[in-house]
Every structure is written in C-alpha cells, then in structure tokens.
Amino acid sequence: MPEFKPSPVEKGTPLSRPAHLLHDVPLPAAVVFEAPLTHNLAWMQRFADEHGAKLAPHGKTTMAPALFKRQIASGAWGITLATAVQTVAAHAHGIDRVLMVNQLVGRPNMALVADAIEAGLAYCCVVDGADNVRDLGAFFAERGLILNVLIELGVDGGRCGCRTAEQVETLVAAIAEQPALALVGIEGYEGMIAGGDEAASVCAYGKRLVDTVRTLQASGVLQCEAPIVTASGSKWFDLIAEAFDQAALREHYTPVLRPGCYVVHDHKLYAGAMANVKARHPGLEGELQPALEVFAHVQSLPEPGLAIIALGKRDIGHEPDLPLPLRRYPWGTEGEPWFDVSGWRTTHIMDQHVFLALPEDADIAVGDVIAFGTSHPCLTFDKWRRVLCVDASLEVTEVMATHF
Template sequence: MNKTTPPATRQKGTPWSTPAQLLTDVPLPAAAILETPLAHNLAWMQRFADDHGAKLAPHGKTTMAPALFQRQLEAGAWGITLATAVQTVAAHAHGIARVLMVNQLVGRPNMALVADAIEAGLEYYCVVDGADNVRDLGAFFAARNLTLNVLVELGIDGGRCGCRDAEQVDALVAAIAAEPALALVGIEGYEGMIGGDDEIAAVRAYGERLVDTVKTLRASGALQREAPIVTASGSKWFDLIAEAFDKAELREHYTPVLRPGCYVVHDHKLYAGAMEAIKARDPALEGELEPALEVFAHVQSLPEPGLAIIALGKRDIGHEPDLPLPLRLYRRHDDDTSAPVDVRSWRATKIMDQHVFLEIPDSAEVAVGDVIAFGTSHPCLTFDKWRRMLLVDERLAVKEVIETCF
C-alpha cells in the first residue's frame, strides 16, 4: 500500500518563495521588519556607541535572529549579548564568535554546552554573583581543561541578581581567585530595575558605581585582563550609562560595553517614549531610532457598529505593557500603489489567543478582508512568537525571510 507524502510544513506568515508581495502573496497574519528603518537603527546605535568611546554588544534575546546578529556585527558591533547557554549555542552555530552572557551559568548541562562551544572557538563571557556558583564553575571547567572568563555582577537592593555591596564583591573576588580555571575580566550590571522618585539620578549613580568598582578591582590587581570590561545598559537608559562610561581613562585602559537590544527595531510606544526622554536630556543628539517592526492582519469580522475583530492574537503579537497599536489600513481591493489609511486613532480594547477587538468609529470605511498594520510596545514579546519574519521594503515587497532561534 502506497503512503502519501505529507505536505511540506509551512511556517505562519511566510510565502512559498521570494520575491513576494506582503499584502497579496503572504498568508496573514505576518510579522514584518521594515528594511529602511532597520538599516537606520543599526547605523544610529553603532554611531552612538562609537561617539561615546564604547563597544556595542546588542542583546540578542530581543530577536534571536542570527541574520540580524550578522547585520549588527557588520555595522561594527563588538559581540552579541545573550541570556542563556542555549541561546549562546544557537548563536555560535550561526557564526557568532563572541558572546557576552549576562546571566549566571548554572547547572552542569548548561556548563557542558558552553564548554563545547568554547572548545569549538567561541569567545565567551558570563557573570557570577555567588561563591557556590564560582566553585561549581571552577571545578567543571578545570575538569575540561578550559579557562572561563567571568565578570562580577553588581546588583541593586530589591533588584535581580548581583552583589549588593562592596563586601560581597570582595568576598566573590576572593572566591574567584581560588579557582584557577576562572579568569576575572571585568564587572557587569543592569540598570533597568532601578526605580524611585528620581530614576535619572539613581541610574547615573549606579553607572558611577560600576566605574568606581572596576577601577578599584583593576588597582587591586584582581582583574586578569589588560583592558578590563565594564558593561551595562538596557534599551531605556543607554544614554546615561554611556555618559558614565565616556571618560578618558575608560577609553584608554578599559573596554566599556553597551548592550541595548530593542533598538534594532525600536517600537511604537514604550521605547518610543524612552527615545523622547533621551532627546530631551540631550537636545543636540542627532536623529533618533525609528520603529521597524509591524504585524499585518486581516479584518475578520464586523459584528456590530464600532467594533472590528482582527485575525490576530496573543500567539502573534506582544500585548504587554500595551495592547497592539493600529497604524494603517490597506483596503483589500487597492493595489500596491494606493495610499493606506491612517488608523492610529483606532484602539485595541481586548486580545485573545487569535483575535483582537478593535474599537473603530461608526463611520469608518472598513471591510472584511482589509489589512491593518499594527505596531508594538516592547518588541521582545513579538519576536518570540515567530519562527520566520519578513524583511520588506517601502512598498511591502518581501526581500528576505529572517529565521529566529527561540
């Protein structure tokens, strides 16, 4: 009896082949990265880091897209920041040669993944904040005859990981010194958990604390690198961390590393607001980041006046801290030269697994089958919902299919 061959698996939101046109050749919903803003953002952030005498190691967990990692490196990035051993191995398998893992490396299976990658040529760094982990790492990597580069993580009260005070740092440095397989090469921090009545002053103080700590460690002889690493910076306060790092002594004797991730596609609200604040703090700053990620979906139903149901849901687009943001409407019978309709005044009110409830004017000219482009707030939570995303030009022609490795 003959067996039938199952049809080829087709990932959502992708055409069978390229070139293709997003609105006519792709089954929607689909996630699209706009080519021109993407190129602009890559160049803008690299120039910002260069202007402040810092290296750029973009946080790859935002996209987990090796094709975007390569673009960031081609634009001048020093390396790629990642969060886990599995992410590290995925990046290395796609040609990434230097990874800064800003997390503790915990658990023998994760250590084995990293050790294999180091043996295969990966330049790897992780962070530590406790003696138990230091001893485990020291024993494991000694048994593998490898040296593991580590950075002390400097935390904040009430924050996530990291040493809370100088005494903890001193004790940790002593524990690292007792492990021949570990090389202490710098200090790491994350300012994104800082709050309070005056966040700006607190972030500035934390940046200065990082700089003072790495200088102290270097003066003590504890750091095993000629130009020790000092690194921090998420996507909200990167200007304040760059300000703390932009000192002649750091430029000459250290390796300051900034590691924002969301800048690569930016967004339409959360980080758009952060960009406005950065521009307000530095009015002379030229240009700004631009949103480059949109998700396209059909109007599926018009069940009652003032309500459109969109064929888009939690499985397709991020919805924290804000619901999807409607941007433009493309009428189903228009060709690709027709101007879309601005629908930024419309409002998403609810999201389910596969549906968005969209509040629209009673007089809105909209029909089932029309397409709406949505923006996002916080791009990380959209990327992880797609295994393939589309790079499109200004006319929404698909130029490339970009794979993710979540």
C-alpha cells in the same frame, strides 16, 4: 498509522519568491521595514563610537542571526545573550564573541558553553554567588578550559547581582580559589532602578560600576589587559554611556553598551524612552525609528463599532501595552494605498483574535489588512519562526529565521 508529514508552510512565510506582503504571504506576518532597520543599526553604532564604548547588542530581543550579522557588520563588538542555548544558537550561525549576562547554571548548560569555547567562541558570563563560582570552577577544570567571568553588581530590590562592596570582595576571593576561572571585569543592569529620581539613580549606578572595576584593577585581581565594564538596556543607554565616557576607560578598559530593542525600536514604550533621551540631550542628532509591525486581516465585523482582527497573543506582544493599530490597507485595491486609523484602538486580545474599537464612520471591510505596532518588541519576535524584512513598497527582501 498514516505517515506524519510536517506542514509545508509556517505562518508568515511567503508562498513564492519574489513576494509581496499583501499578495503572496498568508497573514498574519511579522514584518521589519528595511529603511528604519538600517537607520537604527547605524544610529546606535555611531552613538556608541562617539562615546568611546563597544556595542554588544542584546540578541534575546530578536534571536535572529540575520540581524546579529547585520549588527556585527555595522561595527558591533559582539552579541549579548541570556542563556547557554541562545549562545550556542548564535555561535552556530557565525557569532564568535558572546557576553552572557546571566550566571551559567547547571551542568548541561555548562557543557554546551564548554563545547562552544572549544570550538573557538570568545565567551564570558556573570557570577554573583560563591556556590555558582565553585560549580563553574570544578566543571571547567574537568574540561581543561578557562572560563572568563564578570562579577555582577546589582541594586537593592533589583534582579541578580552583588548588593554590597563586601559581597564583591567575598566573590573575588572565591573566584581566586578557582584556577579555571578568570575574572575579567564588572557587569550591571540599570533597568531595574525605579522610584524617586530615576535618572540620578542610574547615573550614580553607572559611576558605581566604573569605581568598582577601577578598584578591582588597582588590587590586581582582574586577569586581562583591558577589563570589561558593561551595562545598558534600551531605556537609559545615554546615561550609562556618559558614565563610561572617560579617557581613562577608553585607554585602559573595555566599556560595553548592551541595548537590544534599539534594532527595531517600537511604537510606544521605547518611543517614550527615546523622547526622554532627546529631552536630556537636545543636541542629539536624529533618533531611533520603529521598524517592527505585524500585519493581519480583518476577520469579522459583527456589530457597529467593532472589528475582529485575525491576530492574537500567539502573534504579537501585548505587554505592557495592547497592539497599536497604525494603518489600513483596503482589500483588493491596486497600488496598495493605505489609510490612517486615528481613533481606532485595541480593547482586548485573545489567543487568535484582537478586538478593535472603531469610530461610527470608520471605512472598513472584511479582508482589509491592518498594520499594528508594538510596545516592547521582544515579546513579538519570540512568537515567530520567520520574520519578513520588507521595503517601503512591501516587497519581501529577506526571510529571517529566529532561534528561540
């Protein structure tokens, strides 16, 4: 049997260094532009600081430790993650504080986290049920460790979390019976709120989080000097920040915002959310900028008005919106001029092909490169083991590994 040899090239990996995106990289490739990335890091950190909150960006968006480190270097308090495996990956790459906003379930996952805590990781997870509390308490007692936990406060019809004050009280009592668990605050997620006046509902939910953590602190059940209160995705971060922006919280609690997609933003879903933030706060200086694009070649021009692009579901997210054509780079030209593609639109996506509808007078040739934007960046990052950071001239400045 012939010896197995792994492929020497992964998709989107430069063939040389230094490298130019259009000359030295087999396309398609996922690309993060340096200037808007740097802008977004500073913008969101400044926003959190101005509202007296810590920033713990949700790392599941990118699972790129190079980006985690940039976020920490920009002032982030820690990194939010969703799973034990993500937690271990982040810790292995130098992240020393993780907020895991899911219940920690299953002994193998508990073992991963326990090992990381023993290795120095500052960690807490959320709980919303007595069964999980008992399992965690027994496991971490066996390991001789204290596990910090947050009670998750949910919303009716939402995802996880306690729905009522009575459920919170029951859970507090269950945690108190487990010496290996330390209750350190309250966690929530407002992104599942829908219907009616959503903004008002988000504001009410933020107030509910604050009221709950204060009630628990007054009752003496929280086991830390500055209890955590945390929420915020990338849609309503301004309203949650306002709910947390109180002198008493700044002085006696640890309010934590957790947006993730802001780091690269997008061209539609979160672009719309940013427009709404600006509408709610006309005096807000600046805004987030899209940084993530995927570049791919025109593969075929089989009939008038149709281009097939060498790009597919394996390369770019397609929910809630299909990939958005942004620019055309003609094949083989000097200086890499690009051209507007207004009126071009994606109509269909398959595993390895995108169908692009064109105006009758479209100037296009096989081999041309099309840059596509995304709507919701998370589902693009997880399709790549390597993401390229490039400057404005498309020179590759960094190759960033992902660890999903």
